[in-house]
Amino acid sequence: MTFRTNLQYLRSRRNMTQEQLAMLLGVSRQAISKWESEKAYPEMDKLLTICDLFGCTLDDLVLGDVAHPTSPESAAAPVGVVDVATATVVSDAGTDAVSLPKDLTGYDEHRRRFALLIASGVAAIIASVGVAGLFDPEHSILGPSPLNDFLAFACICVGVIVGLALLIPAAVSHEAFKRRHPYVEDFYTEDDRGHESRLLAAGVVAGVAEILVGIAIVVYAGDVLGIDAGWPNAIMLLLDAVAVFGFVYFGLRRGLLNIDAYNEDAETERRKREGTLPFSARLAGAVFGIIMLVATIIGLTLLFLGVDDHLFWIPWPIGGLLCAITGIVIGLFKDRLDR
Template identity: 65%
Template sequence: MSFRTNLQYLRSRRNMTQEQLAMLLGVSRQAISKWESEKAYPEMDKLLAICDLFGCTLDDLVMGDVSRPATATAPASGPASTSPTADGKSGNGDETHGTPAAQTTISEQRERAQQNLQTPAAVLPKDITGYDAHRLRFSMMIASGVAAIIAGVGVGNLFDSEHSIIGDSPLNDFLTFVCICVGVIVGLALIIPGSMAHSDFRRRHPYVEDFYTEDDRSRETRMTAVGVVAGIAAILIGIAVSEYADTVLEIGAGWPIAVMLLLIAAAVFGFVYCGIRRGMLNIDGYNKETEQEKRNRAGDVPRSAQLSGALSGIIMLVATIVGLTLLFLVPGSLFWMSWVIGGLLCAVSGVVVGLFKDRFDK
């Protein structure tokens, strides 16, 4: 078999299109088409990437037959072969070896061995794009950034003007401001680079083959459950500490609020970290999102999405006009309720448009 035939066989065994293979290898779809039509030949790094992706050797891919790997056919004659003795008979010492029953048994064994060689074991997909490492790094950076902002506010409460840990000092307000600023800076220093790295990863790898097993998903589900339960427990402990300090110690601000916010920061870290880790296991959703973004950039947006966006924009513009009018012309009014109502109306319009999506997208 030639390289073209081997590549087509490997791709069809994974039910993979030329475009998907091109995304995994970082080349264009036209390059895959040229390889399979023998109009061009891939470079060595692409050949090695194909071997890693499909779990085959370079010799089998280029010169052999990937449907019958050479490594599997080598010992084919081992158990079924017999060595003749000097008198021309079989050397296994069995006098009935030459009988029809024995010959049938040996033939069946050879036939089964041949069938096993012709049916190579399925190779599990591999993470050749580094998606799993990116998933762990992205979830850690986003969760740490959000937790850092909340923790900064919590530490700032240690210098509350009424119950500061350094007593009555003119530095209390300054230290509170510094703690909040440090928390925000650290949080943004983690969230912004993490988000940009995620966008860059999606740009470089618009398609990722699903390599996660059911065991991986079960493990992440258990981890998410533990993170949610631990986070809820931390929040309840923080509320209990704050209530105890307020009712028993008569300290309604200062360190009790700081302890509560720090525990909330830890809980939010667990929620965000475990949630992102588990959510990014949905490789199909990742591929669909990148495909939808590609269509949006090309201007190929469904009419239902265009209509939903237009309705939401009109609703929020009207809500803004009403809110500002109430703010300046009707003192003491609940002007901010206009945005709340506007958001609810946007949700309602989205649901209604979704019900007639098929009709709009015809």
Template identity: 60%
Template sequence: MSFRANLQYLRAQRNLTQERLAMLLGVSRQAISKWESEKAYPEMDKLLMICDLFGCTLDDLVLGDVSRPAASASAAGSSNVDSSAEAASPLAASSKTAGIIAPIAELAQDITGYDEHRRRFALLIAGGVAAIIAGVGIGNLFDSSNSILGATPLNDFLTFLCICAGVIAGLAMLIPGGLSRTDFKRRHPYVEDFYTGEDRSRELRLLVIGIVGGISAILIGIAVTVYADDMLGGSDGWPNAIFLLLCASGVFGFVYCGMRYSLLNINAYNKAAEDDRKEHAGEQDFYDKLTGAVCGIITMIATLIGLCLLFLSPAALRGDWSTAVTGMFWVAWPIGGLLCGIAATAIQLFKNYRER
């Protein structure tokens, strides 16, 4: 078979369209079409990626026939030598060829590096959130009312410094994490689902460990603050610091394990990437555009109402900032968010009804 026929066969074995194979290899669909019509030939790095994807050798891909059982030629060549042994033991003869097929990977391969990206992305996001909480916790060690340094003018400065350091450290992880996610989705708009049932079971066990460990850490932190209140007459200073540091570790466990498990859903990743591509290409579904427009209008109205309640109410104009009206200006945003959710649900239900 030719390279063209081998590629078509391998693609059909995995139910991959030309477009999806192109996304996996980082080329255009037209490139795949040209390869399969022998109008062009892939470069060496793409040939190696195809071999990794389908689990075949370069010789088989370019010169061999991946649709035939492997080693048939060698079996035929050695038939004369082993004929007596095979005649004596038919089972031994059948074992040499039974189940030996072309080395096509039956399971999808992670040629895009999605698993490494998934772990790193979850680690950066979880670490960023935990770093911010930990910074606030460390800052509590220098609380003026119960500082570990005692009464010193440096307490407020050290508290501010610790909080700033935590925020900076958190942003130093959150921002690269978000950028890496965006870049990965741009470079790999489609990822073949290569996770096995064993992989999912292992990640589920890790998720349970993360949840149990996180809850335990937070409960221990609460116990420390309760003990400090009862025995020391207050939880300011180091008790709050311990509580927040334990909360940081618990939140890290929640976020890290939860994101690792949720990112196993490659179908959701592919759908989100496809939606992003359509949005950038101006091909977004009408109902999605309608949902975005309605939610945008609701958010704008909620913002205007909130600002008016804060700055333009009669009480605010009189300079009275302690009234219930100005004190509740923030309620406009939660109500706006609730209305956005109701509108999005209603539009989706209408869309489903029309598509029946």
């Protein structure tokens, strides 16, 4: 078999298109097409990357037959099991080694780091409000002091700064990762997904327990101790911060295992930068932005005018509901809009 035939065979075994392989290798689709039509030949670094990607040797890829490898490593693998060293699965027939997908882009490390930064940023902001509660004028840990208001404000400012210092770099790095790697091959196994699902379940249960403990402390302090502000609210918010950290961290870790969704989002971003998004997608984005902008203006107006401190948040969920309804309507007429 020639290199062309070997490459086509390896792609077909993974159900991988030329464009997907091109994105994994950092080349154009036309380059893959030229390789497979023998109009051009890849450089050595690309050949080695292909070997890593498909779990074959350079000799088999260039000179041999990847369907029937002759390398000692492949021949020595037990039938029907995974060879961890080479990431291959040998079929029961003992003649065909199928390479398992590998994390060549560093996606898993990025997934864990992104989830940690986002969860930490959100938790830091919530925790800062809790710490600020320790300096409530009526029940401050310092007692009556002119510093209470300043310290409460300083705590919130520090928390917001720390939160933004974590959230903004996380978002920027995620967008940069999607630009560098617009396609990631799904290398996660069902065991990986099961493990992350169990972690998410444990995080949700622990978080709900922490929230309930915080509520119990506030109720006890108010009904028994006669303290309706200050440290009870601070403890509740700190527990809420820990709970939210678990929800966000384990939720993102589990959600980012959906490689298909990641690839769709990356493709959408690429088409958005190139200005090739379909009209329905551009229309939906514009309408969603307008709805949430109006909701934000209304919510902030209610907050600063003091109309009702307990109702200022209502425009945001209403805006989210309207966005969902709009998305459904646009989806129903998607084909007609994109003509």
